Amino acid sequence: xxxxxxxxxxxxxxxxxxxxxxxxxxxxxxxxxxxxxxxxxxxxxxxxxxxxxxxxxxxxxxxxxxxxxxxxxxxxxxxxxxxxxxxxxxxxxxxxxxxxxxxxxxxxxxxxxxxxxxxxxxxxxxxxxxxxxxxxxxxxxxxxxxxxxxxxxxxxxxxxxxxxxxxxxxxxxxxxxxxxxxxxxxxxxxxxxxxxxxxxxxxxxxxxxxxxxxxxxxxxxxxxxxxxxxxxxxxxxxxxxxxxxxxxxxxxxxxxxxxxxxxxxxxxxxxxxxxxxxxxxxxxxxxxxxxxxxxxxxxxxxxxxxxxxxxxxxxxxxxxxxxxxxxxxxxxxxxxxxxxxxxxxxxxxxxxxxxxxxxxxxxxxxxxxxxxxxxxxxxxxxxxxxxxxxxxxxxxxxxxxxxxxxxxxxxxxxxxxxxxxxxxxxxxxxxxxxxxxxxxxxxxxxxxxxxxxxxxxxxxxx
Numbered sequence: 001x002x003x004x005x006x007x008x009x010x011x012x013x014x015x016x017x018x019x020x021x022x023x024x025x026x027x028x029x030x031x032x033x034x035x036x037x038x039x040x041x042x043x044x045x046x047x048x049x050x051x052x053x054x055x056x057x058x059x060x061x062x063x064x065x066x067x068x069x070x071x072x073x074x075x076x077x078x079x080x081x082x083x084x085x086x087x088x089x090x091x092x093x094x095x096x097x098x099x100x101x102x103x104x105x106x107x108x109x110x111x112x113x114x115x116x117x118x119x120x121x122x123x124x125x126x127x128x129x130x131x132x133x134x135x136x137x138x139x140x141x142x143x144x145x146x147x148x149x150x151x152x153x154x155x156x157x158x159x160x161x162x163x164x165x166x167x168x169x170x171x172x173x174x175x176x177x178x179x180x181x182x183x184x185x186x187x188x189x190x191x192x193x194x195x196x197x198x199x200x201x202x203x204x205x206x207x208x209x210x211x212x213x214x215x216x217x218x219x220x221x222x223x224x225x226x227x228x229x230x231x232x233x234x235x236x237x238x239x240x241x242x243x244x245x246x247x248x249x250x251x252x253x254x255x256x257x258x259x260x261x262x263x264x265x266x267x268x269x270x271x272x273x274x275x276x277x278x279x280x281x282x283x284x285x286x287x288x289x290x291x292x293x294x295x296x297x298x299x300x301x302x303x304x305x306x307x308x309x310x311x312x313x314x315x316x317x318x319x320x321x322x323x324x325x326x327x328x329x330x331x332x333x334x335x336x337x338x339x340x341x342x343x344x345x346x347x348x349x350x351x352x353x354x355x356x357x358x359x360x361x362x363x364x365x366x367x368x369x370x371x372x373x374x375x376x377x378x379x380x381x382x383x384x385x386x387x388x389x390x391x392x393x394x395x396x397x398x399x400x401x402x403x404x405x406x407x408x409x410x411x412x413x414x415x416x417x418x419x420x421x422x423x424x425x426x427x428x429x430x431x432x433x434x435x436x437x438x439x440x441x442x443x444x445x446x447x448x449x450x451x452x453x454x455x456x457x458x459x460x461x462x
Contacts, residue, residue, distance in 0.1 A: 035326070043329075051340060080335070089410065099317065101257070102314075116382050118175050121179050132364065133361040137354060142354050145357070150183070151408045154183075169387060175397065176397050183407075191410075204243070211235060279302075283295070349428045356429070363399070396445035404434060
């Protein structure tokens, strides 16, 4: 029996076919757009189950376990909960920053007129929920949560649209993504400006100096990622001591990442053609690349040139999507979604103006804000609806924008730090609102909005 067979130039070993049959469906699942939302939801449900089981005390004890780093006399000690929220979530904010920069440079937000509609809708979707919360909650400490219902969870919201498949115009997904990007930018500004209680000027000055150094890297043409991450880590440490939340360092670092490639497309094509000609000229005809050092060197040159033809911004954004979506965000949900849901806690939560302000702000506030501001923009001639959509689609988007999960929980942790009861009320409101908004938006777009008359404007994949 032959040890291997060849198909289309590929050398396939006997077990490789069987492994491919197992791994290929798994890889497709990992790469699917809805996977991040599925894992995030699963992690949140697991956290809720653990927190309301006999493992609840052990769960809380684990989250408050101190983990320290020592280098000589220097020591950094944080609880596991803070390592996740202040450390790992910096990668989430770094990815958010990369997405914001790309959208501003070449995406839906690069053209002012094109960006006007989702930007205006996003502003409405932030202002109205914040106003509803402020009008509902009057106690000074509880009033700090006004920023909680302003945020939209892009992973859940886009996943709901993707699941609807062919019923949804591609322009509506683009509209929601652009809206969520502006929403994320607004949330970052709110966190940096309004949830900073005190400023330590020396660390803040150090962070500013490191940011200038990063900008210098960009202007000087440094495209290698390592210098950016070393200085970015130092900036994170400075921000951690400055009073501004450390995750903002991720956004600032992202904005300094170069968006220019080393080779333009024409130069890349010529270079690859020359390399492939070189590769073929040294072919010995035995098919043994292991013994052909020259061909291996050419392959390395092809790999390096391909890396340099993409921008550092593209490479980092592409490289971070899976680690953030499949690891960072589920860990965040595991660490933050576990709240007690006993009968007594539920009764007290529903009596709380915090839960009411968060839930109504996310569901009704997002819907009203997105719809009314979009309607006004169209009436004033500032912009137009995406192709193939009408205001019924905007109602659906307004509902889905009420899924606030990740960023809303993050702001909750800042607004009510050290207030466990308020944390429980706010997180209960977020979970309730996200459930209502997600189901409501899906059902509205599935059963109320009619099927598309022009299939060319709609998604072709389910």
